[in-house]
Amino acid sequence: MKRFVPILITVTLGIAGCAERIDYDIEEVAPEEHLHGEEEHLHGEEEHHDECCDDVHEETSELEGLHTGVHMHESGVRNHGTEWFFNQPWAASFVWGKMLRDTIVLLFIATALFLIPRIRNRKQK
Amino acid sequence: MSSVMAFALMTMKSLLRRRTIYGIAIVIILALIAIGQIPSFDVSNQGRFILDFGLFGLEIGALVLAIGIAANIYPRDRERRTAMPLLAVPLSRTKYLLGRFTGAALVQSAALVTGSVGLMIVLLLNGLSIPPDLLPATLLLLVEGWFLLAIVFFFSFWTSPPLNAPLTIILFVISQMSVRDFVALMPGVPGVMRFLRMLLPHMDVFHIKDPVVHSVDIPAVYFVLAILYGLAYTAFMLSVALAVFRTRDLK
Numbered sequence: 491m492k493r494f495v496p497i498l499i500t501v502t503l504g505i506a507g508c509a510e511r512i513d514y515d516i517e518e519v520a521p522e523e524h525l526h527g528e529e530e531h532l533h534g535e536e537e538h539h540d541e542c543c544d545d546v547h548e549e550t551s552e553l554e555g556l557h558t559g560v561h562m563h564e565s566g567v568r569n570h571g572t573e574w575f576f577n578q579p580w581a582a583s584f585v586w587g588k589m590l591r592d593t594i595v596l597l598f599i600a601t602a603l604f605l606i607p608r609i610r611n612r613k614q615k
Numbered sequence: 616m617s618s619v620m621a622f623a624l625m626t627m628k629s630l631l632r633r634r635t636i637y638g639i640a641i642v643i644i645l646a647l648i649a650i651g652q653i654p655s656f657d658v659s660n661q662g663r664f665i666l667d668f669g670l671f672g673l674e675i676g677a678l679v680l681a682i683g684i685a686a687n688i689y690p691r692d693r694e695r696r697t698a699m700p701l702l703a704v705p706l707s708r709t710k711y712l713l714g715r716f717t718g719a720a721l722v723q724s725a726a727l728v729t730g731s732v733g734l735m736i737v738l739l740l741n742g743l744s745i746p747p748d749l750l751p752a753t754l755l756l757l758v759e760g761w762f763l764l765a766i767v768f769f770f771s772f773w774t775s776p777p778l779n780a781p782l783t784i785i786l787f788v789i790s791q792m793s794v795r796d797f798v799a800l801m802p803g804v805p806g807v808m809r810f811l812r813m814l815l816p817h818m819d820v821f822h823i824k825d826p827v828v829h830s831v832d833i834p835a836v837y838f839v840l841a842i843l844y845g846l847a848y849t850a851f852m853l854s855v856a857l858a859v860f861r862t863r864d865l866k
Contacts, residue, residue, distance in 0.1 A: 578819060593844045596847040596848055603852075
């Protein structure tokens with residue numbers, strides 16, 4: 491148990507450094523402009539498409555009352571349908587600093603866990 | 616370091632003598648061939664299917680390789696009592712762990728690189744071009760494989776091989792989950808679940824399969840950060856494994 495105490499202390503301190511808040515869960519730490527990239531214009535497009543579709547619905551009785559609400563977005567851009575694609579670390583540069591911070595903390599913990607027993611052994615000798 | 620490398624080469628040769636690695640490598644290659652045979656059903660961009668499934672197969676292959684290679688190394692050494700004479704004189708526990716890990720990592724890397732080359736061949740045979748980011752994606756998969764290897768070594772020092780595999784798989788699965796999904800597993804204790812999730816690695820860092828498949832450019836700085844993150848987490852897991860190994864009585 492005594493040997494685990496410095497290990498637990500080191501790990502806890504290191505994790506406390508990483509854990510001010512949940513790191514790079516993109517949806518929690520993302521700025522507003524990243525989360526809602528193009529959604530503001532969607533309502534305008536839907537209304538426009540509603541008008542277009544009405545003519546089609548009048549012509550086709552089978553589709554009367556049906557509303558597909560299909561609309562197109564520019565490819566390769568974040569929108570309500572591609573959130574899953576852009577909610578990944580490679581697309582969220584605002585979490586890269588946290589990745590670097592965690593890398594440094596993990597290396598610190600690894601070094602501490604490696605060196606503490608060796609220092610203790612030297613002192614005992 | 617020369618003793619570590621010598622022991623690593625010994626580990627690599629002993630692993631290559633086992634049939635486990637060849638069985639896993641054959642399964643990976645057969646899976647890649649099967650992925651290449653998936654008909655397009657007139658869907659455009661068939662290459663995306665092959666690339667997506669191929670990279671996913673390589674990631675699962677890294678997990679299976681880590682478990683298959685490393686889960687039995689230390690338990691076998693302890694059962695056959697080969698660990699005690701090794702640790703008595705020529706090797707410290709640190710060098711033993713580093714040597715075993717390095718040898719296993721070399722074998723795993725060779726298998727994954729072979730799988731990646733096989734994926735490239737499958738793409739070429741289907742008349743598709745090889746995306747330029749496939750090699751960096753493979754490198755990230757290698758780092759992910761090393762990290763999984765370190766986890767397996769950590770578990771091997773205090774669990775049996777039949778328990779090592781499911782623990783590693785569970786850790787692999789929950790490390791892919793977002794915080795929201797992880798907390799939803801036990802919504803009654805959100806604080807505890809969030810703290811537990813903070814302890815786990817963010818394995819989505821290694822996932823660049825989607826941008827590679829859809830030909831989206833990834834900044835080079837991200838590759839460097841992701842590799843450094845993976846190596847740091849691997850070093851962390853190895854240091855924790857070493858801390859556990861130092862407390863183990865080999866008798």
